[in-house]
Amino acid sequence: MKIVLYAAVSLFFTAKLSAQEAPLVWDESSVLDNWERAVRDFRRDHNFGILLGQTQTRWKGSVDDRSIDTHSSASEITLQYSFHIPWTKGFGYSLGTSASVMLGDQGANNIQTHYRATLPGLELGLVWNLNDRFRLNLGAVYGWERVDGLKIDDRPGRISITEESLSAKMSVDYFYKLTWAVRIEVEHTRFPENASASYDLEKSILRTRLGLIKHLL
Numbered sequence: 001m002k003i004v005l006y007a008a009v010s011l012f013f014t015a016k017l018s019a020q021e022a023p024l025v026w027d028e029s030s031v032l033d034n035w036e037r038a039v040r041d042f043r044r045d046h047n048f049g050i051l052l053g054q055t056q057t058r059w060k061g062s063v064d065d066r067s068i069d070t071h072s073s074a075s076e077i078t079l080q081y082s083f084h085i086p087w088t089k090g091f092g093y094s095l096g097t098s099a100s101v102m103l104g105d106q107g108a109n110n111i112q113t114h115y116r117a118t119l120p121g122l123e124l125g126l127v128w129n130l131n132d133r134f135r136l137n138l139g140a141v142y143g144w145e146r147v148d149g150l151k152i153d154d155r156p157g158r159i160s161i162t163e164e165s166l167s168a169k170m171s172v173d174y175f176y177k178l179t180w181a182v183r184i185e186v187e188h189t190r191f192p193e194n195a196s197a198s199y200d201l202e203k204s205i206l207r208t209r210l211g212l213i214k215h216l217l
Contacts, residue, residue, distance in 0.1 A: 051211025072108035114149030
């Protein structure tokens with residue numbers, strides 16, 4: 001009798017431990033509208049994004065004693081990646097990187113470029129998941145911008161340069177599905193150094209973007 005009792009108790013605890021150790025696998029079809037069970041106050045780990053936007057660049061300085069203060073605009077496509085780590089109850093931080101290309105830069109008087117590209121840098125952000133639908137992001141970005149074929153009117157030739165950049169950004173994510181969100185983002189970029197030793201130019205960029213974010217559960 002004791003042997004049968006021991007066998008029954010062992011089988012019960014073995015089954016219970018196995019059930020507890022089995023990983024929970026979430027997907028949109030199983031969770032349906034009860035997202036809070038899957039989100040658990042913070043969407044952590046991997047996030048990928050693709051965004052389209054517009055840039056407004058202000059060029060200011062002087063070339064050959066000629067004062068320059070003008071603006072240009074361009075379309076932009078941006079790829080983003082970030083890894084989100086929770087602190088407590090909806091708050092956390094993120095580490096990431098991004099790259100973008102600006103095309104059709106036009107509107108500036110006396111200044112032309114072939115294209116401009118933002119090279120992958122380092123982004124550190126604060127994240128607040130307000131609920132299972134909305135998320136706020138504040139970030140600082142250290143990176144570089146590549147300016148190809150910069151030309152000042154009445155100056156011979158073109159130059160191509162890579163500049164150090166510092167940015168502050170803010171974005172809002174709305175999750176219309178469990179793992180998909182729409183992002184609205186604003187970023188302001190400044191350049192600590194002049195564009196070139198031969199061109200006494202400074203510039204700043206205001207970026208507005210709209211795109212999709214994919215969160216991997």
